Amino acid sequence: MNRASQWFAICCAAISFQIQAAEKEPIVVGSVLDETGALNVYGKAMADATKLAIKSINDAGGVLGRPLKLVTYDAQSDNAKYTSYSNQLALRDRAAVIMGGITSASREAIRPVADRNKTLYFYNEQYEGGVCDKNVFLTGVVPSQQxxxxxxxxxxxxxKKFYVLAADYNYGHISTDWVKQYVTKAGGTVVGAEFIPLDVSEFGSVISKLQEAKPDVVFSLLVGGNHIAFYRQFASAGLSSRMQIASATFGLGNEQVVxxxxxxxxxxxxxPYVQEDPSDANKKFREEWSKTYGSNYPYITDSAATVWNGWHLWALGVEKAGSTDRDKVIKALESGISFEGPGGKVSIDPTTHHVVQNVHIARADDKHGFAIISEEKSVAPSFERSVCDLVAKPNTAKQFTPSAKAN
Incomplete structure (x- = not known):
């Protein structure tokens, strides 16, 4: 058989496989994200990543030879809707898995619903860490990694002199405690901390306090569209040349684009992910993204990559389990499933249900993007490992905080 005939046979086989998968009963999967409202600066890219991941998986033949049928709900930045839609996905839509939530409050709206209804749940966003729940897998970066x-x-x-600015809800408060611990451990000091409500966009008093405190580093844990104003007012006050902003959240809402x-x-x-990562996996990911959403897409966020990873890790778990049965999929995922994501290899950590992943240090440039400074490989969720062992204690369903000790 000549090469042309071989390619023809391969293409026909792939098309036939896709047709067979499409003819089989689909696997229903669900997503709840904030596509509108104040948090859509994060939700838009995450929703786009969800649709692209489903398309990518289906184009490759689906899962267990069956296509995925995505059911999506827009929570509109309203946590009450997260509870309602999660119930609908579990009870009415019979979703095999629910993926969603952006803020920690939205995660905690979904988690008990998924637990109660025995529906597997993936939370694909960075957060303050410490969740330990057999039914939940968390693919975002946590403070002990970031x-x-x-x-x-x-x-x-x-x-060495730090001042923390944080969003005034559990993510900001708990993450601030982490910053204090890690700064002290590294030989620095935290000279102040401010907690800013999500609806605040006037930072005059904060700027005055920074001018008085004169920190070397302003550590930002600010969140949401209103908080973007801080960076503008900080630069306008001439502080950019006097203080370094370091942030665990800047860029998730495309602040560097706005x-x-x-x-x-x-x-x-x-x-874990910045769009500028030079890896082959990222090049392929970006090509697929541009083909679907256009080359002028503002920026592919870390949150979008985390969502992409979550869907593919789940699909690999189902394939290994040979079933969508929740308990079988959990067992398969706990075997240490790995996926080559756009930011590098991500692996499910069996005892904590978090992921081991790479972390990039990057600096915002003058082109609305980032320049990579360094990359740390295979960073483990160290705090979660110290307090959570879901293999030894599968009935655990709680969130540990910085003061927690292993039981």
């Missing part, structure tokens, strides 16, 4: 590399970078750069280059330039972040 904050130490960022703090260490600042300390090694000679910056702001002018002079307002964003120089801010340092730590994420």
């Amino acid at each position: 904050i130490p590399p960022l703090v260490d970078w600042a300390i090694k750069s000679g910056k 702001l002018g280059p002079k307002e964003a330039n120089g801010i340092v972040v730590a994420f």
